[in-house]
Amino acid sequence: MTKRETYFRHSLKVDGQLCQSCTACMRVCPTGAIRIRDGKAVINDNKCVDCGECMKICPHKAIYIQQDDFAMIEDYEYRVCLVPATFIGQFDDRYRTRAIYSCLKKLGFTHIYEVEHEVEYMADLYTQYMERHPEIGTFISPYCPAITRLIQVRFPSLVGNLIRLRSPLELASRVIIKRLMDKGASRESIGVFYVTPCAAKIAAVKYPVSGKETCISGVINMDFLYNKVRLMLHERSRDTEPVNHALTSRGVLWPLSGGEAALFKGEHYAVDGLQNVLDFLEKLEDDAIDARGLVEMRICDQGCVGGVLAVNNRFVARKRLENRARIFDRLQRPRSPGMRSYDPEFTAMIEDQMEIPEIKPRSIYKLDDNYAEAFKMAERMKKIESALPGVNCSACGAPSCAALAEDIVRGDARIDTCIFINRNSRASESAIRDIWGEKVRTKEIHKDEKTDH
C-alpha cells in the first residue's frame, strides 16, 4: 500500500501470529478500514473509528486492545480507580458492590470513584450548549467516542450536530483530583486510572478529538480487571469496602442505551447498535428524519454493557444496573449537587476544559483533494466496478468488489488480484501471493478426494 500520512491513531491492533486472514473482521468493518495483506488483516489508521466490531467477530482472538501496564499505578501515591457503572454489571448478583470495591482496594487502588457521579452536571452542560446554539436543532450526544469518529469519517456533514463537549470521564477525573488536592495531595502524586469497556474510550483518552490534554494517567481494560477481581471473589474474599458516595439512579443508568436521553425533558432519541446508528445517520444526513432535540447514540447494542471488553451478557448486565438503580431510587438519593458545591472559579475552569473547540470532518470517501482528479478517479472507479463480478468474495483482500475498485483507483491494489478477471493468468499469482502470503502454496489434493465423488 502507498504510504500516507497518519493523522489519527486507534487502539485496535492485529496480532499477526494469531490472524488466520479469515476475512470476518474485514466484512463487518463499518468504515472499510481492513484489508488482507501478506496473509493477515491490516487496519487502516485513518479509517478505523475503534468501534470494536472486528474484535467482537474475530474467531481467533487475533484483534486486541493495547492497554497500559497495570504496574504503572504504583508510580503514584494516590491511585484512583475511575470505574464506570458498567463494571458492577459484569458481576453476578451475589457479589455485592462493596465486596467488588474491596477487591479493587486490595489490588492497589487507594480511592474508587464512579465515572457517572457527575452525569447530572454533564446533562446541564449539554442543555446549556443546546440553548446557546438553537440554530443547530438536532444535537448528537458526544458520549460514545466511536460515534464522534464515525461521523467524522462517514458523515462529515453532521460534525456540526455533535455537541462539542468532552466526556463525563474528563469531568469526573478533574473533580476527584480537586477533592484529593483540597485534602492536601499534590497533583503529581495523584494517578487516575480509567476502566474501559471498549476500544473507543481508550482512543478518546489517548488521542482525543478535542486535542486537549487529559487528566487520566492510564487506562485499564475491563476484562483484565474483571478477571483479577473475579478470582479474588472466588477465593472468598469476604472484606467489604463502604460505598460512600452520592451516585444516583440516573448515574447508574447513564451507560445503558436510553440512560443519557432520559435526563432530557425535551424531545430525545436513543439509538444503539451499529446498523441502527448507520441507518439513522444516513437519514439524518438526507433530511429524511426530522429529529429535533437530543439524539443519544451508542455504537454498541444496549450501550456500554455491550462493549467489546464487557464480560457479562449485555442483557444480564443491564438488569443488574437497573436493579441497582431501583435500590438507589428507593433510597431517594438527592440529585448530586455536582459542581454547584465547588467555587465558581473551579467551575469556570472545568467548563472551559470540557469544551471541544472544533470537530474536524475527515471524509474517507473523498478520492482526491483536487476536484478534477477526483472526478476522473470516480469515473474510472465506476467503470472498474461494473467490470468486477460483484460476488464480494474477498479473494482480492478487499471486503467487496466496490472496495477493490476504490483501492485500484487509489493505487493501493491491482485489477489482476481479482480471481474472476484473471482466472487463467500466471501474472495474478504474484499479486495473490502478496495478499494471502504462504496460503497460496497449492496443496496437493489427495487422490481419493479427487475420485471418490
Add this chain to the structure above:
Amino acid sequence: MHYTFDIERGNFSDAGQASSSVKRTLKQLGVDAADIKRTVVALFEAEINAVAHAYGGRIDVDIDPEKIVMVVADQGPGIPDIELAMQEGWSTASAKVREMGYGAGMGLPNIKKNTDELKIDTTVGVGTTVTMTVYLR
C-alpha cells in the same frame, strides 16, 4: 457519470436508493456538504412525488464536473396547475400518504429551494418530467 433508477408507484418504503447512490459519488468527489445535501433533498422529494402520484417512472442522473442534472420522468396524471402546485402547503395527498409523513405540500417548493434550475414539463393524463440542476462550486 450516468445513473438510472426505476420508480415504482406507492413504494414509499424503498424510495431513496437513487439519492443514496448519488450521495456516495458526491462524497467521493469531495463535493461541498451543503451542495450534497440540497442535491439529495431535491432528488428525494422528486422521487417521492412520482411514487405518490404517478404509475411509474424513471430517474436519470448525470454528474459532470460542473453540475448535476437529475431528470425524474413519470407516467402519471400530470400537474393541471403548476403555479398552484408550487405553493407551499398546497397538497393533493391522500390520508394514507399523509400518514406516512409525506404530502405536506412542500414537495415542489422544496425542490425549487434546493436546486439552481428547475424545469417542469407536464401533460395532464400523460405524465410529468422534472429536470433539476445543481451547479457545483
